[in-house]
Amino acid sequence: MKRYLRKPLMLGVYLPAAALTLGAFSYQPLEYSLPLELPEPKVAEVQLEEPHTLAEVSIADFVYTIQPGDTLSTIFERLGVSQKEMYQVLESDVSILALDTLKPGDKLGFWLEEGRLQQLELRFNVAHQVVFSRAAEDTFEYSEVLVEGQWREQVVSGEINGSFYTSAKRAGLNAAEIQRISALLQDKINFRRDLRAGDRFQVVRAEQYIDGEATGNTRLEGLRVFNRSRELTAFMFDGNYYDLNGESLARAFMRYPTKRRFRLSSQFNPYRKHPVTGRVRPHNGTDFATPIGTPVLATGDGVVTRVTKHPYAGLYIVIEHGEKYKTRFLHLSKALVRKGQTVSRGQKIALSGNSGRSTGAHLHYELHINGRPVNAMKAPIPVADAVGKDDRMAFNQLKDRLLEQMNANQG
Incomplete structure (x- = not known):
């Protein structure tokens, strides 16, 4: 059963004996070391009634609201949680890579018992949480909570005046x-070349809500x-x-992320025993x-959303x-694209390597469908087909509904 954070501390807690400050934090994937000097403690909106040591209050649940200005190491240090435990969490994170997606405004929740971390919750929003829970003496396991909620549509319209980017941003x-x-x-x-001043665009955008939020x-x-x-x-x-006219806008996916067919050294397996640690991961x-x-190739047209490093996944x-x-590509030696770049199927995006923790040089390739990892060698992948005859009526109904919304908002 999902546990929810019980004691939010928006600015921090002043612990005289430990001189710790909780509050602003920005996760930076490339920086895990502590700064040489910690900032002076701040008195927050909530104070303990009398002096305590960290051990005496460690059973409390803490919520940390993320803002720029700190590292993951700093937060663990300030809570008295060991760097060893931080890396145990990061070891579990290699399967989901959730810590690298933290941004200002997200929340971290800590459950501590006798100074040891028992659970860490990443709360991205009310629809998405990831929880790392202690499974053994030196092991954490993760679970992910995704809530579909309700999607509300709105039409965003604009006219080209300058670049498409600035015009769309303005809209x-x-x-x-x-x-x-x-x-x-x-x-x-x-x-960049084909659009002219006065050209127009319309977008039907859906926003997600959970219980009205x-x-x-x-x-x-x-x-x-x-x-x-x-x-x-x-x-x-259908995604x-x-x-x-019902013709696909995406070119067919490639099954393999390389030009040559290389030996598969490890298959997709949700119950695999890790070759280094021996644990089931x-x-x-x-x-x-x-x-x-x-050379590593993009298996489909898309947009690069992350190019970063992880202690265990390496450059990915x-x-x-x-x-x-x-799609995800791990343990790379060099990236040839940048975040935000549009890429095409078959484009060279990286060079394979042996970064992070691995038993040898290899390319780790993942395919996710609707937020869940699947076997990329067997899962149905997009093909450049038109809408099928059986789905044509449903597609036309959807298309007509969206066009009606756009026509009603032409201004």
Whole structure:
């Protein structure tokens, strides 16, 4: 059963005996070491009634609201939790890579017993939490909570005046949404060269709500761009995007992330025993026995959402392919793309390596569908097909509904 944080401390707690400050924190994937000097303690909105040592209050639950200015090591240090336990959590995190996605405004919850960490909760929003729980003396396991909630649609409209990016930003779209639109239509239009002042665009965007509270998650339901005498369209149906005629906007996925077929050194296995630690840990991807420096290819069109390092995953890249699909590439030696970049199927994005913790040079490749890892060698992958005959009526109904919303908001 899911446990919820019970004692939120928005600014911090002043512990005279330990001189600790809780509050602002920004997780920085490349920085795990402590600064040489900790800041002076601040008296927060909530104070303990009398002096305590950390051990005396360690059974309390703490909530940490993340803001720029600290590291993961600093927070563990200030709570009196050992760096060893931090790395035990990071070892579990290699299967989900959730700690690398923390940003200001997210919350961290700590459960401590006699100075030892028992549970760590990452609360991204009311629809998404990840919990690391102690499973053994030196082992943590993770669980992920995803809530579908309700999605409310709205039409965002704008006119080109300057670049597409600045025009879309002015209309109310965020950077990730703009990048997604660029990736969707990259084979149809060159956004830098083809758009002209006065061209228009409309986007039906859905926002997620849980019990009336916005989570900050959005998705693109449909869009159209009026470029001089032509109209470009995209409608999301069953997790994929199609144009007005029901033709797929995505080229077929590649099954393999390399040009050559390399030996599979480790298969997808949610119950695999880790070759280094001997513990049962999910292996959420497929390992290819690639020599260091082997070109790694994007398996589908998409947008790069992460290029960063992890103590155990090493240098890794994450690419999102529309709303439904995501791929990950771990243990790389060199990245050839940057965050926010639009990539095409078959494009060289990295060189394989042996970074992080691994038993030898290899490429770890993951495919996620609707937020869950699947066997990339067997799972159904997008093919560049049109909407099937059996689904044509449902697609047309969806398309007509979205077009009606856009027509009603032409201003």
